[in-house]
Amino acid sequence: MTLLNVINFVDRQFISSFAPFLKRDLNLSDTEIGLLTGIVFIFFYTVAGLFVGTLADRYNRTKIIGIGVILWSAFTAISGFAKNFFQLAAPRLFIGVGESTITPTAMSILSDRFEQKSLGFAAGFYYLGVPVGVGVSLLIAGYLEPLIGWRGCFYLLGVLGLVLGLLMLLVQDSPRKNISAKPESQSFIEIMSLLYKALSTSKSLVFTVMAGTLYHVVLGAAQFEVIWAVADKGFNPNTFGQINGWIFVVFGVLGSLFGGVASDWTLKKYNLPRTWFLLILTILLMPLAFTRYLETDSIFFWVGICSSAFSLGCFYGPIFAVIQELVPSTIKGTVVAFNLLCLNMLGIASGSVLFGILADYAVTQGYENPYTNLLVGFTCVFLVFGPILYYLAGRFYEQDKKALREKFN
Secondary structure: OOHHHHHHHHHHHHHHHHHHHHHHHHOOOHHHHHHHHHHHHHHHHHHHHHHHHHOOOOOHHHHHHHHHHHHHHHHHHOOOOOOHHHHHHHHHHHHHHHOHHHHHHHHHHHHHOOOOHHHHHHHHHHOOHHHHHHHHHHHHHHHHHHHHHHHHHHHHHHHHHHHHHHHHOOOOOOOOOOOOOOOOOOOOOHHHHHHHHHHHHHHHHHHHHHHHHHHHHHHHHHHHHHHHHOOOOOOOOOHHHHHHHHHHHHHHHHHHHHHHHHHHHHHHHHOOOOOHHHHHEEEEEEHHHHHHHHHOOHHHHHHHHHHHHHHHHHHHHHHHHHHHHHOHHHHHHHHHHHEEEHHHHHHHHHHHHHHHHHHHHHHHOOOOOOOHHHHHHHHHHHHHHHHHHHHHHHOOOOOOOOOOHHHHH
């Protein structure tokens, strides 16, 4: 599943990694890049994911993932034929539906395969797919784009995904824990009622989702990182892809392993809530990220780039482990899907679209270093409010965990 998640995030990152080439060949604006990485893809990804969560609670989960991989891979290959914004946007809708199948389903499987004390490591290992996927996407843009062009890269990724999707259909599902029978089919209203009941019961769940969503607003802005490196820092897009790709693969993997193992250890050793672990990491690592906005000939510039990749890797294992630990088995898939809806729709989609609109305005007005200034502003917002939300999530964790089990079991 980790390999499929890598392919998932390679695919998702493709628009960002190839943004300078797409802007040049398809005459795209920053706003259109923001729409492609944001609302065009994520609306269908998040809405479909909410229903996939309920499917994951009832049906064969490996087949759900396999079908999703085949769907998104076919439309990734089709994207390579695009001649304008609309021809690139249309396949992204179906790619969003396909990619919505993997995480709610995979997290449901992991929670059945691993005990609570090891869940942070398991989720962290699965979420190696984020930094590795981002890194591999950048490496493809850096090394393969000069050889086969960005269109050829889309074709190649689509074919690889189709093969892996077909293989996933042959994998057996895992036995489920603490479920004696399949839940009844639920309507959209029943899903909303279920989520409202869970959120109204648990302040910890609410603050955890809010913290993750705010972090993803920054990640939405970071979709313009390659454009920032080219426009404000003077990098060649292929060169930046090669260097930054390896940084994300190495430091992102280290961050994922560290975040999972360390949050498991601090929970077991000191009973420290995972959100407080993320609070400590945010205070320690986020200031280092600002050094990436220094001059490129400074060693601290690269310290900032490495710190950003490490921080991204650290985040996912602990945050998804918190949700898996909080909610009972009968609603895990649904709650994970709702969390993804918030992270992506309210986080990445709003961050990327807002950044694109502001970037177009700043460039038109002739502001100096427009992408740098905007990235600094987005990061500052999270650095102020993120730690507060992490603290509140940890404060209510134990009492809310007990309350959720009493209400849903």
